[in-house]
Amino acid sequence: MCTGRMDPALVADAFVHGADGILVIGCHFGDCHYISGNIIAKHKLDMARQTLAYAGLNPARLRFGNLSSAEAAKFAEYNTEFVEQIRQIGPLGAGDEIGMPKLGEKLKIAHQALASPKLRWVIGKKPVFLDDGNKYGEVFTEHEFNRTLSWIIIDEMAIHSILAALQKRPAAVKDLAEELQIPAADTLKYVLALKRRGFVELNSVEGQSPVYKYKAEEEC
Amino acid sequence: MYFYEKKGRYIIDFADIPSEPAEMPEISVQERKHNFKEVETGFAGEVAVREAKRCLSCRRCLGCALCWAECKPEAINFNLPDQDFDLEVDKVILTSGMQRNIAPIAGNFGNRHMNAVTDLQVERMLADTGPSTGLIIRPQDGEIPKKIGFAQTFGAVDDRIRDAVLTFGINEAIIARKKINGVEISFISPDMDAFRASAGSDLDKVSGVDFINGSVVESTEVGENKHIQVKYETGGSEKTDVFELLVLLTLPQLPSHIAEAARQLGIEVDYAGFLGNSLFKFGPEGVKSETD
Amino acid sequence: MAKKKVLVMGGGAAGIRAALEEAAAGNKVYLVEHFPGIGGERIPQDRIITDRDLFSAPDLAAIKKNENIQVITNADAQELVSENGRYKVKVHCRTPRVDREKCDECGQCIKVCPIHMYDDYNEGLEWRTAIDFFNSASGNYNIFKEDMPVCQRTCPMNLDIRTYVGYIADGKFAESLATIRKKLPFPLSIGRVCPHPCESECNRGYKDEAISICFLKRFVADHEINNNIEPKLQLPAEKYPEKIAIIGAGPSGLTCAYHLALFGYEKITVFEALPEPGGMFRVGIPEYRLPKAILAKDIEFITRHGVEIKTGVRVGSGISFDYIRKDHDAILIAIGAHKAMTMRVKNEDADGVFEGVKFLRDVALDNEVPNKGTAIVVGGGNVAMDVARSGLRIGFDEVNLLYRRTRKEMPASPWEVDAAEHEGVKVHFLVAPQEVVVKGGKAVGMKCIKMELGEPDAGGRRKPVPIEGSEFVMEADTIFAAIGQVTDNSLVDEKIGFKFGRKLNFEVNPETFETNVPGVFASGDAATGADIAIRACAGGKRSAESIHKYLRGDVMS
Incomplete structure (x- = not known):
């Protein structure tokens, strides 16, 4: 299978299920049978790493390398070195920005973000945007693309955390903000945006606090 | 809210963006004496790259066409052109128009405070189909304020505009009173007495709003909740009050x-x-x- | 009775009511609204409300149902003309990029759109997505796509800042410079002297400080010359034979020449009266801000595109305008504004009083200039700062600058004022000159009066008013007037019939830069009055496009 088919959500899923490190090895750049499969793989894994790092994972736990099938010795070397590095970092929650079980929760959110269509679609557009341009013919610089992508990652992480919290129980904005460590003003904007899109609705007003709840998707 | 920074949404903290702006290096004043040597010496490569990385790459629609891919009736068409046509009419x-343009809010009477909003924003909040489902909320934490100040911070306008602006604000205050149990509302305007003279008995029927003929001197954010402390002048003396939400009346254009x-x-x-x-x-x- | 046609402008409550009334009277109604949607409930502003009527909600359903009403949103009526009792109107409708006939308002698009942005209808209280409905009542799905980012929109030349800054961030300096040069041939010069209006609009400024767009442009341009990189020229294969004359080798004239060369014109001659090309870049901006050797690199880049510059040829004296006109297919007048405005004070023509711009020109061309003792500079613009800072460098012991308003009103860039003070220029605010004091036929000082700020004028600027009895004399050996420049338009004969503006500038069509004389275009300070360099370059580019259109007819547009 080509590394280009590697789903970023799979990577997140492996961490959710307790993997301490993931090494992805693809063909050398320029040697791809499908022309750009390994470049796409790199884009996808860079995005997964950025998202997971945003969730609190040590980014060194996810590595991408290039080898050909004729480089067995190098392959062994790569593996040994990576395993040694992960051993030094330690198990999940040690050597990461946050510890378990909080990290586990956040990784689940990252998995949802990576599994939802937005990030997957946008990262797939990277080669097109950089070479030919978007639907308006605007060619992106790498910097522009990365800025946009980081922004979507931040939004997606916030949105999925809020939805996950509201699925557990209805909550007021200020309580959500405290629980999720997102500034209350931003939380409010996210909640209102989710309401506009039909994912969230007003549940009740308790004292001074409007309380919002998760709105299950209607069956079509 | 930061008023009318329509770009507001672009300003977001990216952890990897260096925030320190780069300084242009210059030769010293001593070195400039009696010669025409170039004063500014230019960025070094790594400084320029770091400075360029501060760019937020502002962009609205990405042009990614995800909506297009998801649209079942295939209604989205990025190449749909602008249309120009001629009409000939009898009348x-x-x-x-449908949106009320407003003049920029001069000075700082709260325009840069988190819990200050415009009267137009309050109108949108009060609409049942609006963003807050008809509730008045504070932009900082989404809570319903128990103490609201309305303030007119501009003066010297056409009487008709003054009356329209004050009527609009007072109507909002009336609806706010109905919506929020036990809310305290102060309404500060330098033209309140003049308005009362023209509005007459209608204004007297409005209950529960403290109408003050006065001018706002300054406003400051106080405490963790970012309430707004307003200093205003009325009847020759200065008073101070703290509001959970400040509504600034705007000048329509x-x-x-x-x-x-x-x-x-x-x-x-x-x-x-x-x-x-x-x-x-x-x-x-x-x-x-x-x-x- | 025949059905009448009615245009209603504005889709608010009043417009909707008017449309319904007109339709009820049997008329055909066009309802044109600037925003992408109509209607929306509003709080009344004409009466104090009672319990029952909190909002006035226009009848959107009735509008939708009524076959005699055509709603045209996202549109403006342009060019309304009354003719024989009827009205002709051009309607421009900006595309919503959503086919409203097909859209079933299911909302799937807004669930997947990855972009959050300011929502106009709700005054920014919430975010909309890039594709979204305008308001929940009227639907009207649309994609919001800005024409350009705010920096680019603010730049007179609409340089693609987002892209060239992005390339610098990526370390792709050559691509960055090529992006700039698609429009601007003067990156080295503009990167040094531009007052960068783009930076004042930069969104980053709301968070901490704007990006140093101007210096970044200078950086990529410097990088090329510092590393002896050969710039790539992009000359087209198709060539055109027409002869084009450009009068004035300044920012505007040379930018025009550059773009004409990019279009494929091979016979472009630029006539320059001074011994050196560059215009105000060369003789207006002092060496310490823009070294001549640096400017020469920008000009070299332009001439390599096949542009010929004839220096020392003054049109109107060495060679006549009529001759040039006969000998060329199109002409651009880009002679700038090099004549100083007078201070309109007594004894202004005394010995020892000089024009600030002439002083800068003489310094730049190594001509003899006054340089001893004390100098007074009158004015508050960037030219005044250049004169004052150059004055200290050339040898004056003391330079006093007089400005009749305060620092806040000063038109000069604040960093220029700071630098001038830093270097020792004494800036006197709220001081106005009244009369040059003369002794033995020579200026020895300036009688001044102190000012205070009065009421704001129509433009919002507070007008300075003299304080009675506050007159004083400031001594000086030399006085420079730097209160503005006008165009010296004596090169053209009155008989040709050019129209001139207040600053003696050539009046042009602001879109095409064509003068009232066919085939003659004017741009830069000569058309706009004294302005910043990038605007002159922008005019040069636009006039090149117009000349191309003029020479090629409608075939190439």
């Missing part, structure tokens, strides 16, 4: 495309000309202004 009716259309038809109009549901009708019998 033209000018109205002031005629949208430029309407003013331009009027000019092309040969009349000069301003926003006041459209008050009281007025229209300007241009027909075979000439221009006439109409009020319902």
Whole structure:
């Protein structure tokens, strides 16, 4: 299978299920049978790493390398070195920005973000945007693309955390903000945006606090 | 809220963006004496790259076409062109349009405070179909304020505009009173006495709003909840009050495309000309202004 | 009775009511609204409300149902003309990029759109997505796509800042410079002297400080010359034979020449009266801000595109305008504004009083200039700062600058004022000159009066008013007037019939830069009055496009 088919959500899923490190090895750049499969793989894994790092994972736990099938010795070397590095970092929650079980929760959110269509679609557009341009013919610089992508990652992480919290129980904005460590003003904007899109609705007003709840998707 | 920074949404903290702006290096004043050597010496490569990385790459629609891919009726068409067409009509009716343009809010009477909003924003909040489902909320934490201040921070306008602005604000205060149990509302305007004289008994029927003939001197954010402390002058003395939400009354303006259309038809109009549901009708019998 | 046609402008409550009334009277109604949607409930502003009527909600359903009403949103009526009792109007409708006939308002698009942005209808209280409905009542799905980012929109030349800054961030300096040069041939010079209006609009400024767009442009341009990189020229294969004359080798004239060369014109001659090309870049901006050797690199880049510059040829004296006109297919007048405005004070023509711009020109061309003792500079613009800072460098012991308003009103860039003070220029605010004091036929000082700020004028600027009895004399050996420049338009004969503006500038069509004389275009300070360099370059580019259109007819547009 080509590394280009590697789903970023799979990577997140492996961490959710307790993997301490993931090494992805693809063909050398320029040697791809499908022309750009390994470049796409790199884009996808860079995005997964950025998202997971945003969730609190040590980014060194996810590595991408290039080898050909004729480089067995190098392959062994790569593996040994990576395993040694992960051993030094330690198990999940040690050597990461946050510890378990909080990290586990956040990784689940990252998995949802990576599994939802937005990030997957946008990262797939990277080669097109950089070479030919978007639907308006605007060619992106790498910097522009990365800025946009980081922004979507931040939004997606916030949105999925809020939805996950509201699925557990209805909550007021200020309580959500405290629980999720997102500034209350931003939380409010996210909640209102989710309401506009039909994912969230007003549940009740308790004292001074409007309380919002998760709105299950209607069956079509 | 930071008013009318329509770009507001672009300003976001990216952890990997260096925030320190780069300084242009210069030769010293001593070195500049009696010669014409270039003063600014230019960025070094790594400084330039770091500075460039501070760019937020502002962009709205990405042009990614995800919506297009998801749209079942295939209604989205990025190449749908602008349309130009000619009309020939017997009559033209000018109205002031659907959005109320406002003049920039001068000075700082809270424009940069988190829990200050405009009267237009309150109108949108009060709409049941609006973003807050008809609730008045604080932009900082989404809570319903128990103490609201309305303030007029501009002066010296056309009487008709003054009356329209104050009526609009007072109506909002009336709805706020109905919506929020036990809310305290103060309404500060330097033109309150003049308005009372023209509005007469209608204003006396409004209960539960403290109308103050006074001018706001300054406002500051206080405490963790970012309440707004307003210092105002009334009857020759200075008073201070703290509000959970401050509503700034705004000065309406005629949208430029309407003013331009009027000019092309040969009349000069301003926003006041459209008050009281007025229209300007241009027909075979000439221009006439109409009020319902 | 025949059905009448009615245009209603504005889709608010009043417009909707008017449309319904007109339709009820049997007329055909066009309802044109600037925003992408109509209607929306509003709080009344004409009466104090009672319990029952909190909002006035226009009848959107009735509008939708009524076959005699055509709603045209996202549109403006342009060019309204009254003719024989009827009205002709051009309607421009900006595309919503959503086919409203097909859209079933299911909302799937807004669930997947990855972009959050300011929502106009709700005054920014919430975010909309890039594709979204305008308001929940009227639907009207649309994609919001800005024409350009705010920096680019603010730049007179609409340089693609987002892209060239992005390339610098990526370390792709050559691509960055090529992006700039698609429009601007003067990156080295503009990167040094531009007052960068783009930076004042930069969104980053709301968070901490704007990006140093101007210096970044200078950086990529410097990088090329510092590393001896050969710039790539992009000359088209198709060539055109027409002869084009450009009068004035300044920012505007040379930018025009550059773009004409990019279009494929091979016979472009630029006539320059001074011994050196560059215009105000060369003789207006002092060496310490823009070294001549640096400017020469920008000009070299332009001439390599096949542009010929004839220096020392003053049109109107060495060679006549009529001759040039006969000998060329199109002409651009880009002679700038090099004549100083007078201070309108007594004894202004005394010995020892000089024009600030002439002083800068003489310094730049190594001509003899006054340089001893004390100098007074009158004015508050960037030219005044250049004169004052150059004055200290050339040898004056003391330079006093007089400005009749305060620092806040000063038109000069604040960093220029700071630098001038830093270097020792004494800036006197709220001081106005009244009369040059003369002794033995020579200026020895300036009688001044102190000012205070009065009421704001129509433009919002507070007008300075003299304080009675506050007159004083400031001594000086030399006085420079630097209160503005006008165009010296004596090169053209009155008989040709050019129209001139207030600053003696050539009046042009602001879109095409064509003068009232066919085939003659004017741009830069000569058309706009004294302005910043990038605006002159922008005019040069636009006039090149117009000349191309003029020479090629409608075939190439």
